[in-house]
Amino acid sequence: MSVSVQSIANDLGLSKATVSSILSGNGKAKGFSAATIETVRNYADSLGYIPNLLARGLSTGKSNTVGLIIPAVGDTFYSQITQAIEKPLGERGYSLIVASSEGDSEKESKLIQLLRSQKVEGLIIAPSKLQSPEITEMVSSGFPLVLVDRYYPQFDTNYVVVDNEGASRELVKCLIKNGAKKVAILTTDTHLFVMKRRLFGYKSALADAGMNVDDSLCLSIDRADYHNDTWKQLGNLLEKHPDVDGFFMATHYLAMESIRFFMSEGIDYNNRFKLGCFHTTTALDILAPKMFFSMMPINEIGQEAVSILIDNIAEKKPGNTVHITLNNTLL
Amino acid sequence: MSVSVQSIANDLGLSKATVSSILSGNGKAKGFSAATIETVRNYADSLGYIPNLLARGLSTGKSNTVGLIIPAVGDTFYSQITQAIEKPLGERGYSLIVASSEGDSEKESKLIQLLRSQKVEGLIIAPSKLQSPEITEMVSSGFPLVLVDRYYPQFDTNYVVVDNEGASRELVKCLIKNGAKKVAILTTDTHLFVMKRRLFGYKSALADAGMNVDDSLCLSIDRADYHNDTWKQLGNLLEKHPDVDGFFMATHYLAMESIRFFMSEGIDYNNRFKLGCFHTTTALDILAPKMFFSMMPINEIGQEAVSILIDNIAEKKPGNTVHITLNNTLL
DNA sequence: TTGTAAGCGTTATCAA
């Protein structure tokens, strides 16, 4: 039999209540004698007692666990987000259950259910696509929830995002200021709010500069087949607009893929174009030393998300939702 | 009050046992009437019943959860390993609790305790450094455990690793075959078994080729300060051995950092050196198109680890430990 | 075909 509060109590001739209070740190507060406290602690240690958190959770209603749902664990961006969330969470005594939605909203729904089954005390989600009934339910029931990176405009949830539009505008302005006369944009998943904002930021920067917006300069890459689609669309673009002299890459892998394309075509992209990218990824800075980056504050995102979530868990009552929009840093 | 087996039973005028059996899918098997099964299911659905897995776990002794401990969630390699493990695990109905040891063996110990507290049914660990008493305990008690990437030679545990020595030897031989006459190696954390094997593979390849092993060609980079240390040691090396014409990078970030150094020095590394790297990371292939890679079979590692763990969980009795050594692929 | 009751390991409320 494995060692439990019960077994310790039996061995020591004490009651479960006594052992439990002492082992969960309330010994002093409850007024047990220093001697008993000592005895119990030592005995438990010597036996290598490990509390059963399932039982504790069932009893207290607190699992000390929160769930994180992201589109892809393997992606550099999301894995950094995960790290930025796991750290402050761990410091506050919570464990993280990470699940990957694969960008599939059905799987996302299932995962929400699963995690709630596991009695996570709160959920941090980087949403995939459409709204799900589970989200609706959480919103209306006031379940602690924080959306990161993306959010649903139609729902009143907590969220931590960046100023996609402002950051994009600033970045494109920077390209223009550096001499770009004809700037194209590469986006993907344009149905996503986030991408819409980036596109909007791009367009407004052009407008501000008195340049006209040409839709044939706005490439929307098919996410599922971005390798081929990037090559194809970039090829077409360069043919149609040989004088294009600037690119705003709306996300890191589009930048990377474009560079692959440029290299294969023997295009001297570093000198021929003014380049800008929303956020970055490994080695982008050395592949394109002159590229401008609008860097997302990953750690801040994690910290804010955790702090909002913990507050929400603590206060119990619904409370007002918190909306945080952080600023990128232009590099 | 939230909806539970109890509340459903009350509402429907049935017993807890009936509702429980039906809701956990044993309705048919237990011989309940199709009508009751229907009623219960529908009612539960309409109320959005979510089973409490803590309670179920406490009752059945199965949490359907396994833990993964890796040195760093944010690292490209480990995040890919995570993905490779999470997927097959999810398909078998298990959730993954991921924890980051930060390469700190004390934190690793704490995490093992925490996860075992949470009643994970098994643990997959990419170990940090030294042995910990927790590992000893798991080994001797037969707790389902699989080590990945690295392992403790002194313990008889399950593990899934790659043939570090063989892969390194093959890679270095390839450099030599391609004309390298004086090959240096960059390693880090040389106290780790894994790195020792890679170093050994390098040395034996040299020996096989009748080249003599010069320790001043074997750089051991300080992991904690690898940026500065790589630059410093590479600088020294090139000064001392201007005729070095090959490099074996024992890990992806050393390769990346070396390239940064070479670029900053204006060294035409792609043509001046024969390059090889143990595994890869984003964009390494385009930064160094001629570099040879000894690719680790990430997905296979994940699959094997999961399958061994699940077997272990299923059979209960200790059983023999399984040691899997996978082969890399030379690209 | 369905119900009763015990048990999983903790915590919590009183009482002693």
Next chain:
DNA sequence: TTGATAACGCTTACAA
């Protein structure tokens, strides 16, 4: 300063 006992929500013999 300590102990009895119920409760958390679910599963599972065993009865009926």
